[in-house]
């Protein structure tokens with residue numbers, strides 16, 4: 273047996289020194305002696321080294337300690353009269369001395385600035401609630417996880433190409449219809465050109481003041497909402513120069529790393545929906561890249577105890593919160609329930625299931641909940657997972673949740689039967705409790721508030737005519753019924769336009785005694801260039817080819833041209849019952865995304881964006897049907 277070799281001192285384990293065989297005591301003693309000697313030698317070398325370091329290390333090594341902010345304690349004292357110390361601690365004179373002083377001064381200033389910054393940050397932190405701080409920490413954690421994931425990511429296999437037929441065309445054979453379509457295109461050009469001149473880069477336009485405009489849904493930044501929202505309309509109208517300008521702005525100036533609190537829903541339907549549609553139509557990668565960048569910024573909104581997202585999120589900090597006006601701190605059904613289409617496409621294009629999982633989680637949670645009378649209330653608390661106030665509507669606060677159940681099914685090539693079932697159940701409950709016929713024979717959709725039906729229908733609810741028609745095929749053996757219901761809603765909404773001075777519909781209208789399809793309160797008489805009624809005309813036109821829908825659509829187009837057009841674009845009006853209405857001076861981005869697009873499609877052939885290949889998101893951005901039956905949600909980049 274050989275004696276164990278001496279291990280180097282750097283070895284983590286000091287071996288027992290008496291491992292030698294007991295039969296060789298002398299050998300053992302020699303071993304102990306030589307080891308002790310070496311240990312002593314190394315120890316003394318180490319002490320010498322430490323002393324050397326202490327005395328001879330240059331002062332600059334001490335400067336590093338300044339970053340701790342302990343300025344007074346650690347800055348070496350400098351006596352200006354006696355000359356400065358050089359890094360080695362010797363006195364220096366002349367230009368070197370001057371340079372050295374400057375250096376010291378620079379360091380001192382830096383320390384001061386660091387100090388103040390740290391103090392400011394600490395003060396800011398103290399102002400925040402525990403939840404905000406927690407959310408910030410969570411966001412930071414997510415960022416790290418996300419970065420790690422990106423590093424780990426291997427190239428993904430390409431996704432199958434969705435069917436992209438019907439991107440161009442739709443030229444009407446009829447001369448009159450072609451002229452009408454040209455007129456709508458001219459209106460689009462007027463809206464775009466003026467935004468281009470007076471509002472470029474701002475979210476929206478003030479067409480009378482001729483300057484940019486924004487609201488809190490877009491946060492405090494200029495994110496060019498009108499550009500993103502208008503892109504696909506420009507594309508299908510063949511306005512290629514305008515489309516190119518928009519693309520260039522998006523490439524050069526659209527930045528999501530901004531300290532700005534935005535609406536998750538609005539950003540999803542207008543920006544992500546708009547960018548995805550522009551990507552599918554044009555094939556330009558930049559739109560997909562921007563859509564994904566933005567979607568990543570929305571993800572922190574889902575960091576709630578239930579996974580139901582906050583209504584708003586700060587794009588920089590990731591801190592989320594809900595609207596102050598929403599019942600008991602609730603999130604809104606039409607907001608968290610209107611993410612599915614875009615999020616499924618994001619997972620499809622990136623191969624990252626995170627988006628898909630988020631929206632499926634929302635669906636699972638909703639499925640488990642009790643529904644009063646089978647109805648979905650508009651408010652859900654994201655902390656407790658409990659419903660807020662029992663208020664159900666197919667107009668504002670509820671609308672697009674139902675729309676997205678139907679469209680999830682359509683977009684999945686009709687394979688997502690779960691979504692279809694949820695839609696059918698919801699619509700049956702709505703028909704039972706909310707849909708009524710007025711004395712004058714108009715079918716309307718009221719609002720359910722704590723067990724009471726309010727006989728009031730919003731302009732927003734008029735989209736449901738198109739939804740019922742779109743969902744007729746595939747319903748529980750009631751296709752004819754739903755097509756008819758869609759047509760009845762279209763008629764009611766047309767009446768709400770026809771009974772005004774301007775032939776434009778009010779924001780909401782009543783069915784009360786003698787009053788039918790008319791706004792009563794002054795605050796409900798405005799028209800802000802909304803699309804829902806024209807949207808319904810278009811769907812009904814596609815399914816029935818009844819010429820009345822083109823006629824009604826044209827009436828609306830003429831009224832918009834006459835009363836909303838101004839030299840700087842198009843503006844909403846404050847009172848549709850007054851023949852000399854005041855303007856609200858806002859050109860909404862959805863006017864370009866939806867109202868003008870639906871009008872253009874109404875006067876186009878059915879081969880432009882056929883409904884068996886395209887599904888329109890709630891902001892009228894067309895997304896292709898995904899044939900997911902044989903596909904897992906992975907794959908990147910999309911192969912065209």
Ligand code: DMJ
Pocket residue numbers: 672732802803804862866890891892
């Ligand atoms: C649009 O932004 C969308 O259609 C949304 O779903 C609700 N309505 C506005 C326009 O009125």
